[in-house]
Amino acid sequence: MEKRVTVKSEREEYRLFRSRAYVAALIVLIALSLVFARLVFLQMNQFEHFTALSKENYQKRIPIPPVRGLIYDRNGVVLADNHIEYVLEAAEDDVKDMPETLSRLMQLLPISLQEVNKYKQKLRVNSRFLPVVLRKNLTEKEIAIFSANRSRFPGFRVSVRVQRNYPLGSLASHLIGYVGRIDKRDLKNFNESEKINYNGTTHIGKSGIEKQYESRLHGQAGYELTEVDAHGKPQLKLDEKAPITGEDLFLSIDIELQIKAEQILAEHNGAAVAIDPRNGEVLAMASMPTYDPNLFVNGISYANYNALRDNIDNPLYNRALQGSYPPGSTIKPMAAISGLNSGVVTPTSSVYGKGYYQIPGNKRKFRCWKKVGHSHISLNRAIYQSCDVYFYDLAFRMGIKRYSKAMARFGFGLRTGIDLPHESKALMPTAEWKRKRFDKFWYPGDTVNSGIGQGFFTATPLQLAHATAIMANRGRQYRPHVLRATRVSRNLPKKLVTPEKLPSVGVTKLRYWDDVVRGMINVVHGEHGTARASAAGAKYRYAGKTGTAQVFGIAQNKEYDASKLKKKLHDHSLFVAFAPIENPRIALAIIAENAGGGSKVAAPLARQLLDTYLLTPQQKEELMASDDSSKSDSSPSLMNINKLREAVETKRRLKTQALINNSNNNSNNGTKSKTIIRPVQ
Amino acid sequence: MNLKNSSGFSSYIFRWLASLDLVLLVALALLIALGTMILFSASGENMNMMNKHTIHLILATIVMLVATQLSSDLLRRWSFWIYIFGVAVLVLVLVQGTMGKGAQRWLEIGSLRFQPSEVMKLAVPMMVASYLSKKSLPPSFKDVFVACMLVLVPMLLIVKQPDLGTSLLVGCAGFFVIYFAGLPWKWLGATIAALAIAAPLVFYFGMHDYQRQRVLTLFDPAADRLGSGYHIIQSTIAIGSGGFYGKGWLNGDQSRLDFLPERHTDFIFAVFGEEFGLLGNAILFVLYLFIIWRGLYLAMKGHDTFARLLGGSLSLTFFIYLLVNTGMVSGILPVVGVPLPLISYGGTSLVTLMAAFGLLMGLRRRKRGYDQNT
Structure with missing residues (x-):
């Protein structure tokens, strides 16, 4: 090792420093270049990424929910609209001294301590920049008082909220359905674009038309792009897109007929469906009892819901669409067509009705409703006198396979495909079905029972009405539908929905239709028709068929009291009809549960419906004048719909109010009676 | 020079001015001007803060001018006592x-x-x-x-x-x-x-928890999005979204809308990058680099070894300030409380730095006065 130089050399030290300084300068350059490279990476390569992140930071997209489309009946009567409500609200950040301001507000307006406490609670939960509602449902007077004093309450303001409203209350509630708050299940079903579109929406269609046409009624959400700071406080508006209001829907329902249908069924449970056979438009679809859809809009209370759910009459159940009833004799016209087509009967062939029917080689007797029998009976009489033996024989000779297939042509056992959710297909039984369902053989006796619409055979009132419409149309058929027209904007013309034509029901000889329809005409107009009494004095000619369905085997809740249980075992009363014969404009099916014979109950009710739809206003007035015993509501016109509705409402309320034993928020009832039904052009 | 022999106050002033390094002075003035501009934006156009900043600047300038008059001999003699104090x-x-x-x-x-x-x-x-x-x-x-x-x-x-x-x-x-x-x-x-x-x-053993957290945050800022990672996430967003030309003076969304924490102190570089972009950053870096190199140059010109060593150290310390701060704000170094030299708001740091530059300029002289040319 060299010996260290101990003498300080200024020159050497300068040189040493200089070389170190050069190295340092180089290191500085390299280090700063590395940092700069990082900046190039951030500001050039990642520019777009960070721009997006920056925007995500400060741009807040506030969704503006669209106004939901309205629902009208075919004549423009409002069935569902949007109720405007004025609320008093303020964000915590906008009010300087909240407790003091609140106490002054309480002196000015009748605000309860409860409301104030609820408000304070919400303030704690929400963002300090988000307005929170202090008082709902401001009256005009309250708004006026507040507006005059608003300068004393900086931060507080009156704003408008929109809420779905069903002005007719329980009327056609199963059909119209209702909206409710969007829940977790709805959110799960949303796709990506729906998630964005529903961002600001609170309610969604939960049943009926409201659910079926949700996408049309909802509209397109708009948005407001706002700049916010790190604390979420809005700074300024950057962009805005107005929402597009949902489409207005015009249903094919004739509200007058609907009211009448609900009114005549008010005493019974049951359903009525009327279809225009010329295009499949549903003119009325009633299911009784009903419920008030307004209860559901802002979340039904447990007490109200339990009362509806536990009601033995099951008001939430749409009988017209989901009720599977044994159709009884009402299917005999369709069975007759099936028999004629298959050749097992002819228009003139006859059967000897001895009061009961026995399958060859079997002792079991299938009784006819007429114990003494109809003696020699042919097709026409078999229909108008509703001979069971004739149809036992017909079905037996066809066999269940052929019979089922033929009846399915009329829509039995199939969904009609109506534009409403949760339709039942009821049951047109087959041997295979029975084997699968019960693991049992199909017995010939099962076939025989199916021939008179009993046994396993069930149908919904909608299916019956649809099958009757096919009869009225001589085989031509349209898919039943409720939506008649839509309107994108109030200024634009309505767009009619094109009826969907379905494959016609074919017959081997065209005259078969006339042969069967003649039987149906004789049911009401014939000397011995089962429904001749109900047709007395009719201003038009119509065709129909009575039905009396035995109730059996339906599992009923055993806890019901004895009198009710007994009632539940009574026969269902059914009637199908179409009118006028020459050019049918209406086909209907009506079922009154446990009401007795079809000719006694359902047929007169059906007559009232036909009168309501077919008679001119003058004819109705004449009818009213000549028939004093029946009150004014037996002949409704658009003028007194309100009165009628109230009558139905009262009946319903008396019935359900007894069950709903709570006196809370039924404030809707008061406002409802004030609602004006306004027809629109 | 003909003024050399003129006696009295005016000649003293002249010599004093001549002792200043005008090149460095201009560079510093440019940097401070740029810094004041961005501070105005970063403070949210807060005049109160700008007034204080002006006072800091005046104070720092006076300290710098005084420091230029301290000869290396004097400093060497004082250094022990200052250190002990x-x-x-x-x-x-x-x-x-x-x-x-x-x-x-x-x-x-x-x-x-x-x-x-x-x-x-x-x-x-x-x-x-x-x-x-x-x-x-x-x-x-x-x-x-x-x-x-x-x-x-x-x-x-x-x-x-x-x-x-x-x-x-x-x-x-x-x-x-x-x-x-x-x-x-x-x-x-x-x-x-x-x-x-x-x-x-x-x-693992020598750091406080929060210090350890800062180091960890560097590697994965997203792990603690609202905690210690928040600073880095927001500052990189600010810089990155500035792009090449920047969003323009007073237009930095990240800073204006309060997303950037400590934006007028330790994170002011992010505001600069957001508003002036890569172009502004390039100018800033060239300016800084120039000042550091000029500092090293002045150190080389130092009168004796002590002057050179001190000058070199002061220049490189200034560089370390810059490196640690920009490295931290751009997310490649851990978050350490080091300001952006001469730009971040704060009187103490400004005065110290300007004093250092004053010393650097005075290193060429042995004693006070006119004997520096020997």
Whole structure:
């Protein structure tokens, strides 16, 4: 090792420093270049990424929910609209001294301590920049008082909220359905674009038309792009897109007929469906009892819901669409067509009705409703006198396979495909079905029972009405539908929905239709028709068929009291009809549960419906004048719909109010009676 | 020059002006002008803060001008006492802090608050330079060891405060003197190797939780999005979204809307990057680089070894400020409380830095007055 130089050399030290300084300068350059490279990476390569992140930071997209489309009946009567409500609200950040301001507000307006406490609670939960509602449902007077004093309450303001409203209350509630708050299940079903579109929406269609046409009624959400700071406080508006209001829907329902249908069924449970056979438009679809859809809009209370759910009459159940009833004799016209087509009967062939029917080689007797029998009976009489033996024989000779297939042509056992959710297909039984369902053989006796619409055979009132419409149309058929027209904007013309034509029901000889329809005409107009009494004095000619369905085997809740249980075992009363014969404009099916014979109950009710739809206003007035015993509501016109509705409402309320034993928020009832039904052009 | 013989005040003023380094002065003025502009934006156009900043600037300029008049001889003679005074105050602060609660960085004398650790940024390199300049260079092992001790004692005292950022800067300032004195490359290599080995140990045993968290955050800012990662996430968003041309002065969304924390102090560089873009950053970096190089140049011109060592150290410390701050704000170095030199808001740091530049300019002279040309 060299010996260290101990003498300080200024020159050497300068040189040493200089070389170190050069190295340092180089290191500085390299280090700063590395940092700069990082900046190039951030500001050039990642520019777009960070721009997006920056925007995500400060741009807040506030969704503006669209106004939901309205629902009208075919004549423009409002069935569902949007109720405007004025609320008093303020964000915590906008009010300087909240407790003091609140106490002054309480002196000015009748605000309860409860409301104030609820408000304070919400303030704690929400963002300090988000307005929170202090008082709902401001009256005009309250708004006026507040507006005059608003300068004393900086931060507080009156704003408008929109809420779905069903002005007719329980009327056609199963059909119209209702909206409710969007829940977790709805959110799960949303796709990506729906998630964005529903961002600001609170309610969604939960049943009926409201659910079926949700996408049309909802509209397109708009948005407001706002700049916010790190604390979420809005700074300024950057962009805005107005929402597009949902489409207005015009249903094919004739509200007058609907009211009448609900009114005549008010005493019974049951359903009525009327279809225009010329295009499949549903003119009325009633299911009784009903419920008030307004209860559901802002979340039904447990007490109200339990009362509806536990009601033995099951008001939430749409009988017209989901009720599977044994159709009884009402299917005999369709069975007759099936028999004629298959050749097992002819228009003139006859059967000897001895009061009961026995399958060859079997002792079991299938009784006819007429114990003494109809003696020699042919097709026409078999229909108008509703001979069971004739149809036992017909079905037996066809066999269940052929019979089922033929009846399915009329829509039995199939969904009609109506534009409403949760339709039942009821049951047109087959041997295979029975084997699968019960693991049992199909017995010939099962076939025989199916021939008179009993046994396993069930149908919904909608299916019956649809099958009757096919009869009225001589085989031509349209898919039943409720939506008649839509309107994108109030200024634009309505767009009619094109009826969907379905494959016609074919017959081997065209005259078969006339042969069967003649039987149906004789049911009401014939000397011995089962429904001749109900047709007395009719201003038009119509065709129909009575039905009396035995109730059996339906599992009923055993806890019901004895009198009710007994009632539940009574026969269902059914009637199908179409009118006028020459050019049918209406086909209907009506079922009154446990009401007795079809000719006694359902047929007169059906007559009232036909009168309501077919008679001119003058004819109705004449009818009213000549028939004093029946009150004014037996002949409704658009003028007194309100009165009628109230009558139905009262009946319903008396019935359900007894069950709903709570006196809370039924404030809707008061406002409802004030609602004006306004027809629109 | 014909004014050379003119006596009296005017000639004194002339010589005084001539002693200033105008090139460095112009560069500093440009940087400060740019810094004041961005501070105006970062403060949210807060005039109150700008007024205070103006006072800081005036104060810093006066201190700088005074510092230019301190000859290297004078500094060398003072360095020991300043160092002893500084260490004493650090101990005092620490004792005060132990009796109080938490971090104690400030010493309050009447209404005046001052941060003794800031003094050490100058005192430590002066002391080490003064010590080593007396030795024959390159330094022997013993000299290096003593020099290291002189650096480590105040470093540890400052770390205890705790103030990692200042401690590192003080350590760097002292270390750079040793480096310029001719620390053999072999030893330098060995030291770096030793540090690399020691780093994990320091990380696990020698750091406060929050310091460890800051280091971890660097590697994965998203892991603690609203905690310590928030600063880095927001500052990188600010810089990145600035792009090439920037969003324009007063138009930085990240800063204007308060997304950027500490935006007028430690994170002001993010505001600069957001509003002036890569172009502005390039200008800023060129300006900084120029100042550092000019500082090294002035150091080389230093009158004696002490002057050179001190000047080199001050220039490189300034560089370390810049490196640590921009590295931290752009997300490649851990978050350490180091301001962006001459731009971040804060009087103490500004005054210290300007004093350092004043010293740098005065290094060429042996004594006060006109004998610098010998």
